[in-house]
Amino acid sequence: MTRKLSEYMVNQTGVIKQILDTDVAERLMEFGFLPGTIFSVISRAPFNGPVCIQIENNRIALRLKEAAFVLVE
Amino acid sequence: MSSQPSIRIALVGNPNIGKTTLFNKLCGLNQRTGNYPGVTVDKKKGAANYKGQSLEIIDLPGINSLYPKSKDEELVVKYLLDTKNEEYPDKFVVVVSALNLKRNLYLLDQVKDLNIPIVLAVNMIDLAEKRGIFIDFEALSNHFNVPVLPISAKKSTGIDQLKDQLLESVEVTERAAHYLEEAEKDMLSRFRDIAFDKNDYKVFLRLTQNLDENPQVQQAKDTFIRKEEVNLRKLRKNAAILRYRFVNEGLKKALTIDKSKAVDLTTRADRLLMHPIWGQVTFLLVLLAVFQAIFWLASFPMDWIDIGFGSLAEWSATALPEGYLSQLITEGLIPGIGGVVIFIPQIAILFFLFSLLEESGYMSRIIFLNDRVMQKFGMSGKSIVPMISGMACAIPAIMAARTIENSRERLITILVTPLLTCSARIPVYVLVIALVIPDDTYIWIFNAQGLALMAMYLLGVLMTFIVALVLKRILKPVYKSYLLLELPEYLIPDMKNVLVRVWNNVKSFIWNAGKIIVATAIILFVLATNGGEEFQQAEVYVQENHATLSTEEQAVFLSSYQIEKSYLGQIGKTIEPAIEPLGYDWKIGISLVTSLAAREVFVGTMSIIYAIDSEETMTIRDRLKKEVNPSTGMPVFGLATSVSLLIFYAFALQCMSTVAVTYKETKSFKWTAIQFGYMTALAYFGALIAYQILS
Numbered sequence: 001m002t003r004k005l006s007e008y009m010v011n012q013t014g015v016i017k018q019i020l021d022t023d024v025a026e027r028l029m030e031f032g033f034l035p036g037t038i039f040s041v042i043s044r045a046p047f048n049g050p051v052c053i054q055i056e057n058n059r060i061a062l063r064l065k066e067a068a069f070v071l072v073e
Numbered sequence: 074m075s076s077q078p079s080i081r082i083a084l085v086g087n088p089n090i091g092k093t094t095l096f097n098k099l100c101g102l103n104q105r106t107g108n109y110p111g112v113t114v115d116k117k118k119g120a121a122n123y124k125g126q127s128l129e130i131i132d133l134p135g136i137n138s139l140y141p142k143s144k145d146e147e148l149v150v151k152y153l154l155d156t157k158n159e160e161y162p163d164k165f166v167v168v169v170s171a172l173n174l175k176r177n178l179y180l181l182d183q184v185k186d187l188n189i190p191i192v193l194a195v196n197m198i199d200l201a202e203k204r205g206i207f208i209d210f211e212a213l214s215n216h217f218n219v220p221v222l223p224i225s226a227k228k229s230t231g232i233d234q235l236k237d238q239l240l241e242s243v244e245v246t247e248r249a250a251h252y253l254e255e256a257e258k259d260m261l262s263r264f265r266d267i268a269f270d271k272n273d274y275k276v277f278l279r280l281t282q283n284l285d286e287n288p289q290v291q292q293a294k295d296t297f298i299r300k301e302e303v304n305l306r307k308l309r310k311n312a313a314i315l316r317y318r319f320v321n322e323g324l325k326k327a328l329t330i331d332k333s334k335a336v337d338l339t340t341r342a343d344r345l346l347m348h349p350i351w352g353q354v355t356f357l358l359v360l361l362a363v364f365q366a367i368f369w370l371a372s373f374p375m376d377w378i379d380i381g382f383g384s385l386a387e388w389s390a391t392a393l394p395e396g397y398l399s400q401l402i403t404e405g406l407i408p409g410i411g412g413v414v415i416f417i418p419q420i421a422i423l424f425f426l427f428s429l430l431e432e433s434g435y436m437s438r439i440i441f442l443n444d445r446v447m448q449k450f451g452m453s454g455k456s457i458v459p460m461i462s463g464m465a466c467a468i469p470a471i472m473a474a475r476t477i478e479n480s481r482e483r484l485i486t487i488l489v490t491p492l493l494t495c496s497a498r499i500p501v502y503v504l505v506i507a508l509v510i511p512d513d514t515y516i517w518i519f520n521a522q523g524l525a526l527m528a529m530y531l532l533g534v535l536m537t538f539i540v541a542l543v544l545k546r547i548l549k550p551v552y553k554s555y556l557l558l559e560l561p562e563y564l565i566p567d568m569k570n571v572l573v574r575v576w577n578n579v580k581s582f583i584w585n586a587g588k589i590i591v592a593t594a595i596i597l598f599v600l601a602t603n604g605g606e607e608f609q610q611a612e613v614y615v616q617e618n619h620a621t622l623s624t625e626e627q628a629v630f631l632s633s634y635q636i637e638k639s640y641l642g643q644i645g646k647t648i649e650p651a652i653e654p655l656g657y658d659w660k661i662g663i664s665l666v667t668s669l670a671a672r673e674v675f676v677g678t679m680s681i682i683y684a685i686d687s688e689e690t691m692t693i694r695d696r697l698k699k700e701v702n703p704s705t706g707m708p709v710f711g712l713a714t715s716v717s718l719l720i721f722y723a724f725a726l727q728c729m730s731t732v733a734v735t736y737k738e739t740k741s742f743k744w745t746a747i748q749f750g751y752m753t754a755l756a757y758f759g760a761l762i763a764y765q766i767l768s
């Protein structure tokens with residue numbers, strides 16, 4: 001079942017499946033959001049603010065809007 | 074002395090991996106560093122000498138890839154692609170962090186395809202071992218076909234080996250384009266006929282992004298894309314995947330990570346500092362602590378300095394032979410300079426705490442926590458960095474806005490940043506607040522003057538957000554905005570770094586304010602002690618018309634009559650009508666004019682005017698308190714005038730350097746004028762309303 005990264009709660013983990021075709025897609029990939037990568041959610045800012053994701057040794061913050069472009073299996 | 078031309082070397086790499094730290098080590102300089110992405114936003118040059126050879130080193134802002142998204146990245150990519158430039162570097166050091174190899178090598182892989190001479194420096198090896206990261210540098214070197222050197226810019230390891238390598242010639246080896254699929258290769262070679270370049274990757278970059286092509290090429294390119302049905306986005310995405318595949322192959326050979334050694338302090342700290350509730354609470358506590366420290370801690374050394382300058386003036390008044398020059402020193406230079414020096418403690422503490430904030434890695438967490446709020450005001454979480462540094466000084470702050478990708482968010486940030494209370498406003502606030510609130514007044518456990526100062530900071534913040542909101546309504550969004558930000562590991566701030574930064578800022582504060590103040594002191598003094606007919610006849614006039622006064626009273630009356638009739642007084646009287654509705658007399662008017670160039674000159678100017686006007690030496694505060702309006706008999710600095718002055722200084726853009734930097738950053742006369750105009754209007758009408766209500 002496919003879910004969006006933006007639906008993940010703190011401490012949940014998953015494997016990235018696909019990055020949807022948008023303007024930020026390449027930037028996301030440059031930051032390490034690649035199909036097959038494992039991630040975990042470190043924190044979600046209040047009032048639907050950005051989420052912070054851990055990928056390997058990196059912590060990356062992104063808004064929910066962009067996180068919705070990342071599909072997880 | 075070497076007669077050889079110097080070797081030009083540029084440092085390239087991702088943000089926050091230690092390029093500037095390395096640059097400082099190579100050139101013995103003290104450029105600003107910090108533990109968050111986007112500290113360096115401009116190209117910086119430095120020089121070094123090594124083994125009789127002179128080197129020119131160029132530090133650049135960090136980039137994430139050769140596809141720039143913000144102004145600072147654009148600058149670097151343009152620089153990298155401009156191979157025809159006479160000043161194109163002879164060599165590049167691509168700096169990567171051992172802690173973040175995969176992502177950093179991705180950039181190396183792109184730069185490598187430009188076929189330029191590269192040396193790879195793997196930085197932060199001091200931390201790598203502690204984190205259980207082991208790198209086979211030879212395997213890395215073989216995989217990418219570049220010389221590789223392990224270094225620690227902070228601990229100065231491997232720097233000489235790097236320099237040795239830089240003196241040697243680097244061979245450029247071309248390689249097949251592994252970022253393309255076969256069909257794409259054919260297509261690219263057809264595009265090459267339109268946008269010719271020796272280098273295949275540059276042809277690819279010209280196809281897949283908008284570099285400034287001439288209109289003819291651009292048109293041909295558009296036609297090509299349409300005819301061949303090229304999907305640019307897919308091309309770029311594919312290239313990214315293929316490059317990462319290549320990087321991963323290399324890392325399989327070169328990298329081992331011992332997970333048991335990874336102590337993850339950062340993750341544990343973030344559980345508190347990035348918590349939806351506790352994170353915000355901590356942030357507010359940090360801010361509160363910063364301001365308390367500035368006001369309370371600094372008050373002790375400030376008192377000593379105040380007393381020191383008072384006695385210095387007294388001493389010089391008695392020690393120097395009486396005369397014009399002695400008067401210039403005692404009544405012009407000493408109070409003028411004292412008015413600046415007294416604020417060193419506050420400036421030093423402010424910069425000390427800000428450096429801690431920047432060096433620790435907390436800055437990026439503040440961005441994360443506040444992004445949502447900032448968006449409501451048309452800005453990005455990244456606007457927090459310019460805004461916080463705007464509380465020190467607006468000039469570097471406005472430049473720091475370069476890292477904001479979205480042009481509208483960036484413009485709003487630039488336009489509102491000067492409303493935040495910069496350190497140059499502190500002198501004015503402290504002086505004027507002390508005139509209306511007596512020392513040692515407490516509200517509960519808080520010092521009332523400190524609270525008033527805090528209120529001034531809040532006023533600045535409040536107005537910043539109000540104006541931002543208005544601008545958000547006016548400006549139409551051009552591009553969609555996004556936030557994508559790497560949060561660095563927490564690092565213990567390097568004390569030497571922090572202290573050097575404090576020292577540099579204090580030095581430039583004294584130097585910038587000092588030189589203007591010495592110059593204005595001399596001009597003011599000359600203008601105030603010379604005058605036309607009436608000035609020269611002053612003594613006779615007073616004796617004839619006020620003969621009933623005692624000799625002492627005559628002397629007091631004479632000095633104020635004289636200064637009024639001096640050239641300075643005449644100028645002041647001319648502008649008085651414009652500022653009278655705000656509750657200011659001509660002396661304040663003169664101070665407003667002199668502080669057009671820089672705010673901190675206000676206190677110096679006031680010190681000088683009042684020192685000339687009076688017989689005894691006393692501190693500027695006591696003197697201002699005693700000042701009485703001759704027509705009403707009321708103190709000049711009553712509540713209404715003081716509040717009106719505070720508001721004027723809170724909103725007015727009295728800083729020519731800020732105007733200059735806004736123009737440089739926006740490249741727009743219109744926005745520079747709008748910024749100056751709206752701030753002046755806010756200041757004038759705000760002060761007007763305050764005075765009219767309170768008086």
Ligand SMILES: Nc1nc2c(ncn2[C@@H]2O[C@H](COP(=O)(O)OP(=O)(O)OP(=O)(O)O)[C@@H](O)[C@H]2O)c(=O)[nH]1
Nearest residue numbers: 089090091092093094106107111112113135226227
């Ligand atoms: N432990 C350790 N820390 C380092 C080393 N080199 C740099 N740092 C720290 O890493 C942080 C970033 O360093 P900078 O030199 O500002 O990085 P930069 O690449 O110039 O960053 P931008 O200008 O933002 O692109 C600072 O806090 C440095 O103190 C190193 O070799 N070891």
Ligand SMILES: [Mg+2]
Nearest residue numbers: 092093112113
């Ligand atoms: Mg830097």
